[in-house]
Amino acid sequence: MNQEMNGVEPERIQEKIDYVFKVVVIGDSAVGKTQILSRFAKNEFCFDSKSTIGVEFQTRTVTINGKLIKAQIWDTAGQERYRAVTSAYYRGALGAMLVYDITKRQTFDHVARWVEELRSHADSSIVIMLIGNKGDLVEQRVVQTEDAVEFADDQGLFFSETSALSGENVNSAFLKLLEEINKVVSKRSLECNKNIGNNVGTLKGSKIDIISGAELEISEMKKVVPSCSC
């Protein structure tokens, strides 16, 4: 159950949601993308999880800086042949969790390629969190934290090490990502408000819901400013 709903009744939540943020989870196959998402969305871990086929998403609603935010988190297979992608998957994404496995060097070596894919398909302001998962497998670690920190600094990514199995840092990593997205969106909203106020008198002062681009959510929003590219 969503712990951060702060006592809002479930049936009232939808109409109270301020923003829907689309987040994508990417990274090589078997690094733990699906399990990280399940841990965050449902606080669950499944020991016999199968490789993802196609695209799935889960949601969780949290409060960030007084705003009720629905995180809509998309998961797809890391394996090339199962990937249903790429432009559609990234369209409207405001954040990305880029996951590697601290016990598999190759999954870290491929991170640069995933960053490139993000840079070429996603919005340029997308917030990226690099995640070293399976932190519980201490004895099998082959990717050192310092190497990942250096890479993240170089590329302007946020970074965290998690364990979907124990749950360590999973919440905090997602919340940090959502907080950073909220900063970007709030800034953009202010700029748009200013421009809209200047250009369209009737919209001046009205509340703006910046939508993630996920078509599923559009009917649920009261007011939509389709793509705020100002």
Ligand SMILES: Nc1nc2c(ncn2[C@@H]2O[C@H](COP(=O)(O)OP(=O)(O)OP(=O)(O)O)[C@@H](O)[C@H]2O)c(=O)[nH]1
């Ligand atoms: N020890 C440990 N195992 C994990 C952790 N996270 C995931 N796993 C295991 O790693 C395997 C792959 O996990 P998934 O979540 O299915 O990986 P994925 O990245 O979604 O894989 P694809 O769908 O193929 O892209 C499963 O056997 C999980 O049980 C973790 O934090 N610790």
